[in-house]
Amino acid sequence: MEILLTVLDVVLLACVGYNVYWQSQIEVHANYAYMQMFWGVVFALLIASTYTASWAYVVFLALFVLLNVSAGYGGIASDRVVGYGMFQRVLRLSTLAGVTILPVQTVRGRQLVIVVFAFNPRRYVRMTFRQPLEALTVKIRQMVPDNVPVEIQQVQ
Secondary structure (H helix, E strand, O other), rough: OHHHHHHHHHHHHHHHHHHHHHHHEEEEEEOOOOOOHHHHHHHHHHHHHOOOOOHHHEEEEEEHHHHHHHHOEEEEEEOOOEEOOOOOEEEEEEEEEEEEEEEOOOOOOOOEEEEEEEEEOOOEEEEOOOOOHHHHHHHHHHHHHOOEEEEOOOOO
16 A cells, blocks of 8 residues: 555656646746645545554655646646646647637626637637736737637627
8 A cells, every 4th residue: 555655656756747837938927726725635535534643644645735836837838728727738839729808797897818728639728817808818829829810709
């Protein structure tokens, strides 16, 4: 059991390093996805309820929570979209099929911009930004390939 936990520790540490690297490459930051943290805490409590006195287990639990917390950060890097989640979250802009931008106003009057990135084959990544629509649109058009349509829609 100790060997299995040690192997899982190494795998989780590599995943955390991979996530931190791509998060450091983000140029346009999206809002934090708090549901990632919520699920990380829920799963950590479930895992922690099975007590064991192993350091490998403690390290596994700490890395698991860290991975979940870091999975809530996303945004746009120079050549990739860093989505939310723990798996398949870094996608190349070269596989982008289209971008849809939706400006919305919250009940409290805050302006948010929801951006949906459509990738080939049939993959969608949704992110929310607090930046002004005009500035975000200019930045996205600079970053995506020229053949990718960028569409601005209004919510009715």
